[in-house]
Amino acid sequence: MGGGAGTLPRRRPARARTPEPVPGARRRDPGRMACGAVSDASHDRRNDWSRTMIDRRRFLVSTLAAATAASLPACSRALAAGAEGDDAALARVLERMFQAYARDFPEQLSSQGLDRGAQASARRRLGDRSLAARERFVREQRRFLRELDAIDARALPAPAAVSLRAARWLSASYVQGAAYGYGAPQVSRPYALSHLDGAHMDVPALLEEASHWIADGDGAQAYLERLAALPLAMAQDGERAREDAGRGVVPPLAVIESALAALAAQRDLPVGQQPLLSALRRATASLPGAAAWQAQAERIVQGPLRTALQRQVALLESWRPQAGAMPGVGRLPEGEAYYRWALQHNATQAVDATELHRQGLAQLAELDARMDALLRAQGLTEGSVGQRYLALSQQVQHRYAGNEAGAAQLRRDLQSRVDSLWPLLPRYLAISPASPPDVRRLPPLASSLRSPDVPRWEVVSHGYHETLGHYVQVERAAQARTPRLFDAINLPAFHEGWGLYCERLAEEMGVYADQPLMALGYLRSFRYRAMNLIADTGLHALGWSGERTAAFIADTGGLAPAAAMARVNRHSVTPGQGVAFKCGHNAWTQARRRAQQALGERFDPRRFHDAGLRHGAVPLAVLDAVVDDWIAAGG
Template sequence: MIDRRAFLLTSTAAGAAAMLPGWARAATSAAPSPELRALFDRMFTAGLRLRPEGATQLGLDKGANADLRGKLSDQSDAGRAASRALTQSNLAALAKIDRGALSENDRIDYDTVLYTQKSAAAVQSFDFGGSSFGPSPYAVSQLTGAYQDVPDFLDTKHKIETKADADAYLSRLEAFGKQIDDNTARMKHDAGLGVIPPDFLLDTTLTQLTKTRVPAADALVVTSIARRAAAKGLGDDYGRQAAAIYDQKIGPALDRQIAYAKQLRAKATHDAGVWKFRDGEAYYATALRTTTTAALSPDEVHKFGLDQAKMISSRLDGLLRQQGFTKGTIGERMAALYKDPRQLYPNTDEGKLQAIAYCNGRLDAIRGKLPTVFSRVPPYQFEVRRVPPQTEAGAASAFSQSPAIDGSRPGIVYFNLHDSAEWPKFCLATTIYHEGLPGHQLEGGLALSNTNLPLIRKTGGFSGYGEGWALYAEQLADEIGMYDDDPLGRLGYLKFQLFRANRCVVDTGIHHLKWGREQAIQYFVDQDGEAPGFATREVERYCATPGQACSYKLGHSTFTGIREKAKAKQGQRFDIKAFHDAVLAHGRVPLEILQQIGDQWITTLS
C-alpha cells in the first residue's frame, strides 16, 4: 500500500516535461487553461481546509493554512455534511467547464478530477461508514477510527520544532477527544440502520481500543510530545499539559467508545460481508468501482481472479519443483517453505530489526539498476518502520505513507511484524520493491515532482493505478535481475502475485457470494500456503474495506496489457523506458483513463 518519501521538488518545468513521451510533450505546448487551473486550486484549497491532517502530511500547513496545524478534521454530522456539500459544489463548477475547448493534457486532468468527485458523491450517497484504504461500511473497526489514526499521526507527522508547534499539538489533542466521541456517535447512527461490524471485527477492535486506553503516563500521544518538546528545550510542562488533556478528555472518550463497542459486540452477527445490509449489494458495487476504477461486475472480478491464479500457479509449480518441492499442492509446498528455519527471523525485537535491515539492503541493491529502465528517478529519503504494537493486531501486513510535499519529512514504509514467522525472508524482498523501489515511492515521487500537474492531481490517488503499478514493479524487479541470485525470492514474488489474484476471488466471495470468514481464511491457506495469522488479518481487512483488495491485480493487468500491446507492435524496437514514461507521465489516473493514455501512445509508435 502506498508510500512516499522526501522528494527533490526543485525540478524545472522543462525537466519534468523531459520524461513525457513525444506525443505528450507536443500536447504540453498549449498553455494550461487558466480557468481550469484556478478551479483546481480552489477545489484543492477547500478540500485541504476540511482535512487538516492532510495539510500537515503534505507539509502545507503553513502560510494561509498555518491555522490548520492545530486542527483535526471534523468527523461529526456537520463535518460529513460539509464534505458532501463540497463535492456537489465541485461537480457543479466542473460542469461549467467547456471540456471540448481544453488541450489534451488538460482533458486528462479534467477527466481525472471529475472522476474523483463522482466517486466521492457515489460513496457519500450512503449515510453510514467511514474510510481507511477506501470506503468502509464501519466508522470504527480494526482499521478505521480516530482512536488508531490520530496517535500515529501526531507522533510521526506533526513536527515539534518550536513552541508554536507544541501548542498546536496540544490543540489537536483537545480535538482528538471530540473526534473519538464523534466516531462513537456515528457508530450509534449506523447501528440504527443495521450496520454493525461482524463479531470478529469488534473483537479485534476492542483489543486495540483497550491497548490504546492506557494511563496517561503510558499513552503515545502524551509521551510523544513530552519527549520531543524536552528535546527541543521547551521544558517539561507540555508533557504535563498533554497528560491533563488525556485524563480529562481523551481517556473518557475512549472509555465511552469501548463501552459502546461492547454493546454492539453483544448483538453482532458472524456474517462477514456487506451483503447482509439493506443497501449492501449497491454499496459493494460502489466500493468495488471506486477502489479499482475498473468497470467490472463482482462476478467478472471473481472469474478474473480465478483465471489469473490458475496461470500463476502453473509457473509456481515449475519453480517449486526446481527447488525440490515436488509433493503436495501449491499451497502445501509454499506452507512447507514458510516453515524453513533458514528463512525465519527470530520473533524478538532483535529479529525484527534484522528483517528491517534486510529490507534496506534490498533497496540499496536495486537503486543502481533503476536508470537502466527509467528515464527519470526522483531522489528522496524514506524510513522503514514497524507498525505500532498497539494496532498491529488489526493493521495491514505492509503499507506506506507519503512524505511532506516539500521533502521536509520522509515517507514511511510500515511492516506488520506482529509475528516474524509471517514474514519469512523470501517474502520480504518483493514487498519492499512494491512499497519502495521501483513501486510506490518511485511512482509517487514522479507524480509529486511533476510540474506539469496541478496540485490536486499530484496529491490525489487511485488504488487501481497505485497498487497496480506497485504490483507491476514487483514483476519489473524480477525482470531486471533482482532474483538471479535469489531463487527463493522469486518464489516469494510469484507467491504474492498469486495472493493478489486470490484477493479478487476472496473479496468478491465475502461480499458478493456470501462466503464466511473461516471459508475465506482457509482459501488463502489452501491456495497460497499463507500463515493462518496473516490470512486472518487480510480477510478481516477485506471485511472492513470492501473492494480495495481487488485493485492490485486489476491494475497490474492494465499496465502489463498496455506493455504487451506495444511490444507486439514494435517487437525488438520496444523501449521499456518509453513505456514507463508514457504510463507515468500524467500521474495517477483511473484505470479507464490509463488505458486510453496507453492506447493513444501506442498509435504513435512506428
C-alpha cells in the same frame, strides 16, 4: 476518515528538510490500535497492504514535493500561469478542490508534511467528522462536478484534458458513494467506528508521529491542541455511527469484539503507560516547560479522553444484539450496490466482482503452477504452495542475520541488484533517472533494511517495486507538472499497479533467469495480491462466510488461523480496497497488450510507458483513455 482511492494519506512523509528517515524515529504500525492496544491486524504484518500503501504514499508525496516545490507555482502546475478561457476555469476548480481537501482534512496535511507556511494552522486542528461536515463535503463535490462538466475538454490542451477527466471521475465517484447515506463518501469504509476506523485510531497515531517533529514550545502546544480536540472528534464519530446504526449499518460481531478489546485496554491503561503521554514526554524532555505540558496532557487523557473511550465502549456494546456473524457488506442496506461502488472506487474503473474473482482464481492457479515447480526443485513436495513457501522462507540459510551485520549485507545485496538493473532501463523507458537511487534513502525500504530477519529473496522484488517502479514514476511525475490536487490524492490502483507491473518488467529484463529463489519471491508477491482479489470479492459479493474466507487465506497464504481471521476482519471493514493493487497491475498489462496488438512492429515499450506516466497518477479509467488516444495517434 480512512484511506483509499481519492483520499489524502494518513501518514507523514519524510519532509523535504529531512531527506532520510530520522534515525530511531518510530513509524506507526497499522497492526497497533491508535490508542496503543494491539489489534488483530498485528498478525502477519509483512502482508499488510494498508501499511504498504501508506508507505508508498509517504514516499511519492514527499519526493514529488521536494522535486517540484521550488520550481512550480502553487496553483494548478499542469496549467500554464495566466491561461485564459477553459484552461483558467479548470485551474480555478482544481485549486478550489485542493483547498477544500486541505480545509477538511488538516491531519492529512500533516501526514504530507505540508502543515507549515500558509497552512501552518493545520498542525493545531483536527478535521470535522460530524454529519454536517459529511453533508457539506457531498454538496461541494456536486458543485465541483457541475463546474467540471461545464468545461469543454475539446478546448483544452492534452494535459489539461486529462486532468479534467481525472477530476470528473473522482468527484462523480464521491457523489455516487454518498448516495448510500452511510460511511464516508470519499472512501469505501462503511463503518464510522470499528477496530480500524475512527479518530480513536487515526489521531493518536498521527500525534505519536508528530511528536518526532516537536522542536519548541509552539510544536508542543500544537500537539496539545490536537490532543484536546480528540474527544470531540470521537464524539463526532459516535454521532455518525449512531445515525448509521439506525439504518442497520453496524460492524460484524467479530469486528466489534476486536474493537471493544482494544478500546477497553486503552481506557484501563495506567497513566504511566499511555502512549500519547510517553510520546510527548520523549519529545519535550529537553525543552523548558515540559512538566507543565505533561500535566496538561495527563488531565486530557485522564479526563475527557477516558470519558470518550468509555462512551465508545458503551456504543459498541449496544450494537451486540443487532450485529451478525456475516462479515460481508451484502447484509447492509443496498449492500450489493454499495460493494459495486466500492470496487469501482478502489479500482478507479468499472469492474465486475464475479469477473475479478474468476481472474483472481485463474491467476492464482497459474502462479501456483510456477511456484510448485520451483519449490519441487528445492525438494519441497508436501503441502500446499503457501505452506511449502513458508517452510522454505523460514530456513535459516535463506534468511539474513537479525543484527547489524545482517542489515548491512542486505543493503549491499539490494543495492547491487538495483545497480545491475539500471543499465537496462533505456531499453524500456524513454525517460529514466541517470543513476540508480541509494536504497537507504527510500523510506518504503527503510524498515526492511533496518530489520533484516526476512527471506533473502523477498526484498529483491520489493526493491524493484520501489526503484524501477515508484522511484522512476516519481521522477517522471515531477516533470509532468500536474495540478497539486493529484499530488495529494491517493490513487493506489495507479501507483501500486505500476509498481507491480515493474516487478513483472524486471522479469522481462531477465533478472530472475538464473535466480529461482528470487523468482519465488516475485511470484509470491503476485500470489498474495491474487489472494486478496479472491478473498475480497468472495467475502463481499459471493456470500462467503468469515470461516470460509479465513480457511482460504490460511491455506493459500500459509497463515495461522488467528492471522487469517485478522485478514478477514480487515477485508470486512475495507470492502474493495484489497483489489486495488492487482486491478492496477491488470490495467497496465491489458493496456500494453492492446497497444502491442494495435501497433504491431511499431510498438515501442519506451513510448508506451511514457504515455502512461507523463500525466501523473490518474484513475485507471483515465489511463485506459490516455493509452487509447496514444494508440490512435500512432504510438
